Amino acid sequence: MRYLPLNDGDRAAMLERVGAGSVDDLFADVPVEARLAGPVPGLPMHASEMAVERHMARLSGESLTAGQAPFFLGAGAYRHHVPASVDHLIQRGEFLTAYTPYQPEIAQGTLQVLFEFQTQVARLFGTDVANASLYDGSTACWEAITMAGRVTRRSKAVLSGGVHPHYVETARTMAKFTGDRLVTRLPELVAASDDDAVIADIDGETASVVVQYPDVMGRVPDLAKIAQAAQAKGALLIVVVTEPVALGLLESPGALGADIVVGEGQSLGVGLQFGGPYLGLFGCREKYVRQMPGRLCGETLDADGKRGFVLTLSTREQHIRREKATSNICTNSGLCALAFSIHLTLLGGKGLEKMAKLSRIRAVQTAQALAKVPGVTIVNDSYFNEFAVVLPKDARTVVRDLADKGVLGGVSLGRLYPGAEALSGGLLVTASECTSADDIAALVSALEEVLA
């Protein structure tokens, strides 16, 4: 077995020191009826590297990849070009095969990256501070809701219909068990986001107001207005960002009054990966720092007075506080945070702006082309790189028909909101700097055929 260095001679010598007759004897504490005499029945035996690679390559070949087809999907996961150096650097064994930096003297590489990452996220979000990552955007969103409950000592959260439905579902699952009250609504296929309806639901019991920016249909809500309304009632504004590239062009949520900003960092550095692992981003005002979930990296000095970094404020965390911790999270998304941070370092502020502009421009070009397809209506007035269209038939069927023609044409609202008949004609279409004029032409032509 290529991964196991002991040979029979080693084992014999080691068993002698241990004072056991065989390896099986070391399992004497396992009740004999639960001990298997040989390999688990019903499973194959070991395989060579070549055989495993061949098997996996065959399975991989059964997918139609984003790189193979005109591609217009978004809805919380975005395709952007990731520079080759990002993947090379995250495969450095010293990053890839390190553990959570509990021994800071020999983990300054990871720790400095986390400190840089926290600073990058805070600047992008316009928040005072940011943590060292959570699992993904959806779980970060729930963590923000519970944190707002701790800060305000209230338990009601008002969620905009523009929040990604999987994020809402994740919160709904958790709220069933914690007793938090969630006010949720479905989105509507209209040009304006639901700012006014959300504001009308805020009352003196409200702990947090959760708004996505841009929202799930690509619309850009008026954060400043919602922040003012929330804070007037003593509630916190939580802003969810599923496409951080948008912040290359849009004002940061913190600058518009958000108290907590959470996001999905996947679109920088991480790639599509069929939904995971992704990267939960979490920033907030400095005054709430001791209520934050997850790991935090902070600057300090070593015994020689040299600058160094450590994990800090761990008295919030489960390994110290146990059932009184701010969250149960332990392992987070360290390597994805590294990928995100490297990509953002390669871009810099100007590069991010350029990438955002290109994404927006390709989206406008896509919308202009789609608007000419008979039966297609563009819903949005405002959008960054993602917008909704209404089709004359069920968008789920259209998406499948487009795929049969080799075009990955978008995400149907029917898939995201099963059972919501009013949304069944809705299709979310996304573009990025990867979208070419040929891709747009292919989408238009395939859609014309499918709708004909």
Add this chain to the structure above:
Amino acid sequence: MNEINPSGWRPSISASGVAAPSIETFTDNRALQLEEALIFEIGNLEHCGVDFDDDDLDETLLGGLPSRRSAPVDLPGLTEPEAVRHYTRLSRQNYAIDLGLFPLGSCTMKHNPRLDEKVARMPGFADVHPLQPQSTVQGALKVMNELAQWLITLTGMHGVAMTPKAGAHGELCGLLCIRAALEARGDAREVILVPESAHGTNPATAAFAGYRVENIPATADGRVDVAALTARLGPDVAGVMITNPNTCGLFERDLKTISDAVHAAGGFVYCDGANFNAIVGRVRPGDLGVDAMHINLHKTFSTPHGGGGPGSGPVVLSEALAPFGPLPFTARQADGSVRLVEEETAAEEGHAQAFGRMCAFHGQMGMYTRALAYILSHGADGLRQVSGDAVLNANYVLRSLDDVLDAPFGAAGPCMHEALFSDDGFAEGFSTLDLAKGLIDEGFHPMTVYFPLVVHGAMLVEPTETESKRSLDQFIGAMRSLAERARAGDEALKSAPHLAPRRRLDETLAARKPKLVWKG
């Protein structure tokens, strides 16, 4: 030169405890040990390491976008050569399993096969969107389903929830299944029993899921006090969370008895599977009456830890709990294709009681591919050898050190995959931390320290099966040397490490005045 250190290299530490000779350099670099500034100190807004296809950038199309920012985000950029050097230099300040033995108990730092990295990057898994039509992602869905079948078979369970994103998320999933199952029979219970030796995530998770946590004491031999546990069972107890093998590195012999008692009292058994690597291929938790157990793919199945994640924590479920597992999940169809069952069709596919969704999309695909490649490489026979060698290596460490270090449960028989020591016998004023920091100078990552809490000054050593005997012998030699220094009261140990990129860091300062972002 000696037998365990044929290279003859020795850290040169003088009697005063200061590295010698002390030579100042202009750069603060020390040959291959290179200092590196922050990106905010070396980059600037104008630098960029990415070129775009922007020949037709028509800025007029940017009109109509509300909330436009007035200036770019204040983020420093680096060109590619600068960025590659920055991160490469930083990487060299990290210890890693690729560099040497990393005996962090409970964390399972074993070799990460590079085949697994290669297959995870295959485009049919890495370059597909989670919401593509299912007919276009069959390759990815088949990986999920194949891994699910392996996990079910290896554990002897009935079903598996694949979506949890790490161990603690898996614990949450298991407790939510228990809660949903109890609610389905109209049985509101509010207490979860947790042994004192449990990982901190267990009580934190139970609280996060809305339960009240009650601790169960351990016996003198390091195991759950079965009498205390069974005495506490009753109509208010939803379940117990037990780690097996436990955090003292011992197998809970009475787990089946405990399970039977918990079931008889109407509760459920959650097993923390963080240590499944000790028994994989030899023991099926389903045979011990477990109702739910998470499997850390980043431990047992060696997906890389990545400096703190990402992990993956699928939860295997008993027949009683499987109907309540979260959405989505995969189901193989009669024609050989695999379906992803989501909210839309869950009810018609016999999963109407699913407790809901735990996260966006379908879980940690990138970890599934790596774990499946690892599992296929080892096979049922190789996995059995994995646990056997892991346990043998730990016992070898235990019996090679128990004459110089106190092994509180050493007399009770063999340990499982990790060996537990205490600081009993150290000179006055010398602690576990001192020994751990001394290990850094010897070129090893320290073991887990001060956990489990039930042992004073605990040192939990998990060598894993991917260490050779030679590597273990070198580690044992270093540990013997350090144990003797701690017992003799060698002052140099108290200020270790002396040879790492940094000396001991002031954690109090960091917490008192938190500097969490760079402000210049």
